[in-house]
Amino acid sequence: MNQEHITATLSQINGKGLEATFTLGEVALENAQKLAELHYEASKDALVNTQESMKQVLAAKDPKQVTEMLGTDALQAAGNQVAAYQKKVTQVIRNGNKQLSQTVEANIDHMQAGLQDWVDTLTANAPTGSDAFVSSFKTVYGSVMQGYEQFRAVSKEAFVNAEKSADQAINAVQGQIAQVKKAATPATRTRKAA
Template structure:
């Protein structure tokens, strides 16, 4: 049987270890997301340089101003499509990262809650008579913390859904504007 100070010391140590594991997992997810964004940007930059070289060759080969402006206008649609694809890829990375962060945080919070509940149960079994009110207060605090976290998590998910919907709306509006601009340029 452990003494009460030893139980709390072990619980504090376990809590610090859990927090460290959570932060390590979250930072790992963040670095993965940053790596994906960097890869995306490098690929876009490489493709952009290649496309620019091809476009410059075509523009320099134009025989008259009419052909030059036709070639210039023809480049607007592929550029707009690439910008839209980039926006969607970036939104996908952000959405995936948010989902991973939420999942990791939920798992860690649930594990910490289980350990804390187990500690309170263990303390309650070994507590001297007359401490029932203190134990009930701890259980109530744990319940309130869990309810608060669940509300925070729910609000975070709703915010992520709104952000994703707004990103999709922005990409859709940009796409429509680009299409209108292309139709106007063709006339």
């Protein structure tokens, strides 16, 4: 094996790594765009709802009507909108994580296969008497492969933690909505009874 072949093989491996980096960047950009669109739509809906509520408040004839308009139903509707938005955000995060995870996995597998092929070819063509060099080279290669596996494990854990955080955020929002509804229900009943 000559120097040109070694260089070409390493260049090919690096080229695939660069392609994977671009793919990861594209996936991240697509997900950022989806999140921005969701945020824009949610902001627009909130503004429209606020304007409609303000029109109703201004058209009210007495304070009791205003209190009823801003009661449990209005809070619940707002809470439902927040929960729906959070679910959409979570779905975008999950889909993005899935795409990123698949890309990382494929890149790690490709890098490992490429390096393994390169090492096998290099060590098979090693000159006689270079056993000590080949042995130390294989040891270094084994350490590189362990690094890839550690990166794979850390990546998986990061994706799982991102999904857990999204789930916890949804649960927190839903819990807050339930608390507001529970707290507002007795007050609404008291007003209606009066």
